[in-house]
Amino acid sequence: MLETLSKDGSYISSNKRTSPFRYAVGMLGTSIPINLLRTYAAIYCIDQIGITSTQFSMILFIYTIVDVLNIFWFGFLSDRTRTRWGRRKPWLIISTPLLVVSLICFFSGDAFENKLLLMCYLGGFYVLTTSLDLIINLNYGSLFPELFPENQMRIKTNVLRQAFQIAAMAISIALTPILTEHLGYFSVAVIYGILAWVIIWFCTFGCYENPERQKDPDFGLINSFLTIVKEKNLWFYGVSTAFYSISFSMFMQSMPFFIKYALHLGPSATSLIFFGVLTVTVIGMLFWGRVSSAISALNVLRTATIIIFIGFLLMAFSSSLSSLALFSCLIGFGISGVMASSDIVGANLIDRGYENHGKRLEGVYSSFFNLMYRVNGIFIGFAFFLVENLYHFSSGSSPGTVPDQASKFLFVFFPLAAIIVSLVMTFLISEGHKEQNR
Known part of the structure; x- marks a missing residue:
């Protein structure tokens, strides 16, 4: 069996290599369902x-x-999977249709009248959908450092991948308010789910894993876990990622609240702002992609996080649609820089770990990254808990006496505090070995 590197930095296996486009388009499919769920x-x-x-x-x-209870099991089992199709592909093939069904079921909750039963139903399918999304994204992310081990190719592939993520955001975030106003959430979930299914399978069947990785020895769960938790840089990177994700998630989830309750505008304004942010993000990706070739990904990450911090700081003074659009686009420009650099920093940390301990643990590393990213649920949930207890914003039918202040707390002040923590953590990460072509 021939295994070598092609000129574009991807593995050639059995005269087959993974196309950067074929891999990158998978981000479009994996992002659409979870963006719909997390944002709306x-x-x-x-x-x-x-x-x-x-x-x-x-x-x-x-x-x-x-x-938290499942995440390391998923990564550990992925690393230990041995099939003729590879380690990651079976997980992607099986989990995708289950994710689609679960997403559709979640947005069918309006059939219940009993509020307690409704909460249990929504909670069950929210947990199931996010768990399946975890399996898919963990295995998809684990393929990245394996399929593209050369740094310059990683930069190019990641820019292409993040461009597809922005396209997914345009569909599942910016377009959704318009579609749901005419079709309803259930129909939109069906359309998005089927689209994601087709794209993820198209990506999966075009990815060719390196067979040599399956010959690496297995390591126990505890041993694998202890190996990576000793790495300080991994914790700094993980905490930075976690608090960035809190800031980003609150920005996206609470914008509809802010536009409705603070600016007193409708869903079309939400779509307009989201489209503006995404347009700037696309342009920003082109800029940061070029910058990443000149300076380290870590410095790009730090600079972009500073821009997001400035954007939220200015957003505290926003009181009109025009100022909201301007400051949101500044945040979007910073987001594009994080998108262009964060995964590169993570992949380099995986490489550094292999150099230190000689173990192929992409799945466990991806589990750790996903864990730090997804603990944002606790903090976001805490933000909504505070809104009800501080501002008495309970629901759409009972928004309290100051819903404008409640929405501004969710949209500006909470994510501002989170991005400050993320920014501090980026400056604690050390460069380590020089990023170079290998």
Whole structure:
């Protein structure tokens, strides 16, 4: 069996190599369902269906606990999988249709009248959908450092991959308010689910893993876990990622609340702002892609996080649609820099770990990255809990006396505090070995 590197930095195996486009387009499919769920679950559950902010915070708390309990098992089992199709492909093939069904079921919750039963139903399918999304993204992410081991190719592939993520955001975030206004959330979930299914399978069947990775010796779960938790840089990177994700998630989830309750505008304004942010993000990706070739990915990450911090700081003074658009686009430009650099930093940390301990643990590393990213559910749930207790914003039918202040707390002040923590952590990560072509 011939295994070598092609000129573009991907593995050639049995005269087959993975096309960067074929791999990168998978980000479009993996991002659409979870973007829909994470961005619109709050407004759907609280404003449309009528469960309380506290009940929704409980759903987020439970989902986070389940993720924490499962996440290292998923990565460990992925690393130990041995099939003729590779380690990651079977997980992607099986989990995708299950994710689609679970997503559709979640957005069918309006059939229940009993609020407690409704909360249990929504909570169950929220947990199931996010768990399946975890399996898919963990295995998809684990393929990245394996399929493209050369640094310059990683940069190019990641820019292409993040471009597809932005396209997914345009579909599942910016376009959704318009579509749901005419079709409803259930129909939109069906359309997005089927689209994601086709794209993920198209990506999966075009990825060719390196067979030599399956010959590496197995390591026990505890041994694998202890190997990576000793790495300080991994913790700094993980905490930075976690608090960035809190800031980003609150920015996306609470924008519909801010536009409705602070600016008193409709869904079309939400779509307009999201499209503006995504347009700037696309342009930003082209800029940061070039910058990443000149300076280290870690410095790009730090610079982009500073820009996001400035954007939220200015957003505190936003009181009109025009100022909201301007400051949101600044945040979007910073987000594009994080998107262009964060995965490169993570892949380099995986490489550094292999140089230190000689173990192929991409799945366990991806589990750790996903864990740090997904603990945001606890903090986001805490934010909604605070909104109900501080501002008495319970639901769309009971928004309290100062819903504008409540929405600004969710949209500006909470994510501002999170991005400050993320920024500090980026400066604690050390460069380590020089990023270079290998």
